[in-house]
Amino acid sequence: MSHVSTSLIPPQEPPPAPPRPFTAGRFFGNVFMGVWLALTIGIFLMLVEGWDPEKFTRYGPNYLSGLGVTLTLVGLSVVLGAVLSLPLAFARMSKNPVFSWFSYGYVYFFRGTPLLTQLFLIYYGLGSFSAELKAWGLWWFFRDAWNCALLTFTLNTAAYQAEILRGAIESVPRGQHEGAAALGLPKKIAFFKVILPQALIVALRPYGNEIILMIKGSAIVAIITVFDLMGETRRAFSRTFDYQAYLWAALLYLIIVELLRNVWAWLEARLTRHLKR
């Protein structure tokens, strides 16, 4: 047994990893990252080079007030739209064909036409009926572009939210209704305590998307002379002809949308933590 070696070979280093192949994907990835980097640096240099404290003190507060107008408009219209969407969603689900067809038509109209067209229809279109509106004492409302924008956005988001709500309520399985009925719960309590909480969890993500869409869509009120963030941007651009005006607005919009998106992701994770497995 002399030829059995008694000493073991000491542990060796693993062989070196083969070099990563330089694939087409890697090439394009590097190129695109380079493009983004160059754009970022270019925009940064543009902002630094064109930095003008005088312009900043002059237009900075305008941007903030514009941001306030945007957020107020969107916040108010989303809340009012949520209120209006309740009867619409129930009308759509009702067995009465008159209600259900009315709601269907409403939703089809507001989802099938551009927000901008709806805004023009209400602001300029109803404006041509100023004599009638004055006679009814409603002219003070429709005279103001901000009110018209609020009305349009409310009606528009109500249509979208009604669809979200209807989809969410119909996504709750029948067994839940039957279970509540078997427990002897009245229909109303069953709806508020059993159906709605489950439906709202389903609706959470679409609601977040809808708010983001409204924030982005609200930029069009600048066209009917409401000075929201976009309106202030256009005003600053038309006075200075400085391209930076748009870049600052883009930055602000991106920050709001990303903030909202992250808050929503956190909210969703928090509210659905009992569903995690």
Place this chain on the structure above:
Amino acid sequence: MSGFFTAIVEAVTAALGIVDPLCGPVGIFTLFAGDTLLACGDTGWGDEIALGFLVTGSLALATLPVGLLFGFFIALAKQSEERSLRLSANIYTTLFRGLPELLTLFIVYYGLQILVQNAATAIGYQGTVEINAFFAGMIALGVVFSAYCSEVLLSAFKAIPRGQYEAGHALGLHRGRTMQRIILPQLVRIALPGLGNLWMALLKDTALVSVIGLPDILRQTGVAARVTKQAFEFYAIACLLFLILAFLSSLIFSSIERWAKRSEAAR
């Protein structure tokens, strides 16, 4: 060559003139609005609005293939093994899904103008450069569409099991062939509803291009509304035309969906 193109354009225009749904010989405006403000010709606004209808439709149709193609490649980039490729694709979508479409349009329109102007000055061209509003609109809408489209396609890609790729590999198909013959047909089927929604959004976003001066439905009806002082009627017509477009596309999409599902087993 240019004569050839002119001939094609003329032929297409003539063909469209016959089947023109609004102002042709059997058009809606010609038949039902002969002596109203919507008449075609010099007495009414029918032909202007018909042009707007055509512009809106062609802008959306021209944007669609560009957006689809870019969206497809971005979706591929997002599921690449290469980190830098994934990251750059994600930056793209975050950027263009977060910006308002109107702002993207302005940034593209004025930004392109500045870029082209600077480039023209650099090579010694003196004079102002005008960017075509149709082109700017196509780029801006295409960019937004591709960002959303990549998300839809990515989730469709994720719905296709790995085994499908492996089966293609086992059959000895090339990677491109696997994509073309096995993955794409299933991808289309899964992604169609999402793409249909995106098409509707695109159709509605074309209205924004009226702001930079393209004579689309909204701009033409807006001009008519300002001249005739009958704003409500004309904007209502604009809404109606968009509704018609939406209705037509929903019909077309449902038939495409039926076509895509023709070989699917009945459940």
